[in-house]
Amino acid sequence: MSDNQFDIKVGLAEMLKGGVIMDVTNVEEAVIAESAGACAVMALERIPSDIRKDGGIARMSDPQMIKEIQKAVTIPVMAKCRIGHFAEAQVLEALEVDFIDESEVLTPADEHNHVWKHDFKVPFVCGCRNLGEALRRIAEGAALIRTKGEAGSGNIVEAVRHMRTVMNDISRLTTLSREQLVAEAKNMGAPLDLVIKVSETGKLPVPNFAAGGIATPADAALMMQLGAETVFVGSGIFKSQDPEARGKAVVEATTNFNNAKKVMKASTGLKSAMKGLDMAEIPEGERLQERGW
Amino acid sequence: MIKIGVLELQGNFELHHKVLYDLGIGSKGVKCLDDFDCLDGLIIPGGESTTMSLLIDSFNLRNSILDFSEKKPVLGTCAGLILMSKKIENDEKVKPLGILDIVVNRNAYGRQIMSEKKHIEIYPNPHGSVDIKATLIRAPKITSMGKKVISMGKINNTPVAVFDGKHIGLSFHPELDGISIFHEMLFDSSSKLFSNKFENFNAA
Numbered sequence: 033m034s035d036n037q038f039d040i041k042v043g044l045a046e047m048l049k050g051g052v053i054m055d056v057t058n059v060e061e062a063v064i065a066e067s068a069g070a071c072a073v074m075a076l077e078r079i080p081s082d083i084r085k086d087g088g089i090a091r092m093s094d095p096q097m098i099k100e101i102q103k104a105v106t107i108p109v110m111a112k113c114r115i116g117h118f119a120e121a122q123v124l125e126a127l128e129v130d131f132i133d134e135s136e137v138l139t140p141a142d143e144h145n146h147v148w149k150h151d152f153k154v155p156f157v158c159g160c161r162n163l164g165e166a167l168r169r170i171a172e173g174a175a176l177i178r179t180k181g182e183a184g185s186g187n188i189v190e191a192v193r194h195m196r197t198v199m200n201d202i203s204r205l206t207t208l209s210r211e212q213l214v215a216e217a218k219n220m221g222a223p224l225d226l227v228i229k230v231s232e233t234g235k236l237p238v239p240n241f242a243a244g245g246i247a248t249p250a251d252a253a254l255m256m257q258l259g260a261e262t263v264f265v266g267s268g269i270f271k272s273q274d275p276e277a278r279g280k281a282v283v284e285a286t287t288n289f290n291n292a293k294k295v296m297k298a299s300t301g302l303k304s305a306m307k308g309l310d311m312a313e314i315p316e317g318e319r320l321q322e323r324g325w
Numbered sequence: 326m327i328k329i330g331v332l333e334l335q336g337n338f339e340l341h342h343k344v345l346y347d348l349g350i351g352s353k354g355v356k357c358l359d360d361f362d363c364l365d366g367l368i369i370p371g372g373e374s375t376t377m378s379l380l381i382d383s384f385n386l387r388n389s390i391l392d393f394s395e396k397k398p399v400l401g402t403c404a405g406l407i408l409m410s411k412k413i414e415n416d417e418k419v420k421p422l423g424i425l426d427i428v429v430n431r432n433a434y435g436r437q438i439m440s441e442k443k444h445i446e447i448y449p450n451p452h453g454s455v456d457i458k459a460t461l462i463r464a465p466k467i468t469s470m471g472k473k474v475i476s477m478g479k480i481n482n483t484p485v486a487v488f489d490g491k492h493i494g495l496s497f498h499p500e501l502d503g504i505s506i507f508h509e510m511l512f513d514s515s516s517k518l519f520s521n522k523f524e525n526f527n528a529a
Contacts, residue, residue, distance in 0.1 A: 130437035
């Protein structure tokens with residue numbers, strides 16, 4: 033893997049900034065997402081809230097369904113593989129998806145190892161709950177990081193927790209001396225070179241997006257103001273009563289995240305958002321964010 | 326002080342601000358009509374042209390961008406090039422602005438797996454060329470150009486950098502590699518590449 037190839041992967045992540053990436057499960061939804069202004073779609077068989085409800089093993093989607101979505105839209109198409117399931121990732125690369133999400137939303141295939149993402153030409157996005165986890169994924173080759181949040185909950189609280197944790201971790205690193213950074217790298221379980229890089233630049237070495245629980249235009253504006261550079265919306269669009277209008281409203285609020293009047297306008301007159309779950313309703317063993325390390 | 330606007334509807338606007346900052350040129354984000362006040366030039370960055378095209382119309386910016394482009398320089402990279410074109414061969418969802426007299430084919434260089442860096446020779450002025458590394462990401466192809474548009478550089482005989490005297494369109498992303506020659510041509514009067522400094526432009 034040359035630096036050039038990694039740069040090109042991060043390059044696509046750069047192009048997705050300031051936008052909304054929407055989960056879709058068929059061609060019809062993909063077309064709605066695109067015309068609502070999504071900057072990419074995530075093709076998957078069941079959206080997270082249904083995976084949570086249905087139970088069973090959640091796997092990579094049927095290649096046929098991904099192919100149909102690739103044909104139907106011109107924006108980038110992403111797809112998910114299970115944590116550690118490099119053979120699913122190889123299939124997705126053979127399909128020429130634009131991004132692979134090694135995702136805790138699917139049932140993990142390996143409880144000890146994530147995919148070695150440098151072996152792939154297709155860029156990867158991975159979830160994190162803190163900076164150590166983000167840097168481990170980047171060391172493995174992730175070109176884009178997102179918060180895990182709690183997928184399928186419609187509850188923003190975990191995405192906020194994870195984004196604040198990452199941002200606090202980053203700002204703490206910028207105040208430490210070199211010898212303290214060595215200790216910090218050990219405590220975080222992150223490679224020292226990346227820890228030093230973050231302490232010098234005050235940001236992640238790859239773009240930093242938010243995911244897991246975003247359901248309203250104001251949720252998107254909140255995450256952007258907390259430092260996210262783009263938002264993923266999973267169940268929030270197609271589990272609401274009017275996906276197209278809500279999708280468009282979330283896109284407009286994301287662009288104008290720091291203009292309250294415009295976020296207000298985007299939030300006005302929408303039909304009901306997805307119902308959502310309080311964290312107390314999700315037993316700890318069933319929280320998707322606990323998957324991966 | 327000169328101030329350049331960067332369209333911030335979606336996409337890779339941040340790195341354009343950085344290129345301008347490194348040249349000592351002021352910049353600001355453009356998201357609404359009022360943001361066009363007192364600007365000396367505009368950049369339409371890379372990103373998703375479908376998203377940007379929708380937001381240009383949702384936020385009522387189409388006429389302002391067009392009026393502005395008649396008087397002032399505009400630089401478009403990748404999705405920005407698609408939006409500046411007169412016609413898109415293979416996509417009806419994006420409504421191009423028609424700032425540059427060119428026809429483009431969207432994603433003609435393929436999906437992300439085909440994205441790459443290529444060495445190309447750019448002729449930013451009549452006096453000579455510059456070698457650059459061009460990053461192409463799901464890039465659009467320029468399939469035809471009007472008489473007043475000239476090519477400043479090619480890949481496999483297809484133009485990837487075009488200029489009409491006031492506007493520049495690029496299939497690739499100079500901002501990702503910190504390349505500033507195009508920003509200098511349009512916006513930096515202290516640069517020897519500044520386009521107002523030469524006439525009878527004849528390049529690649």
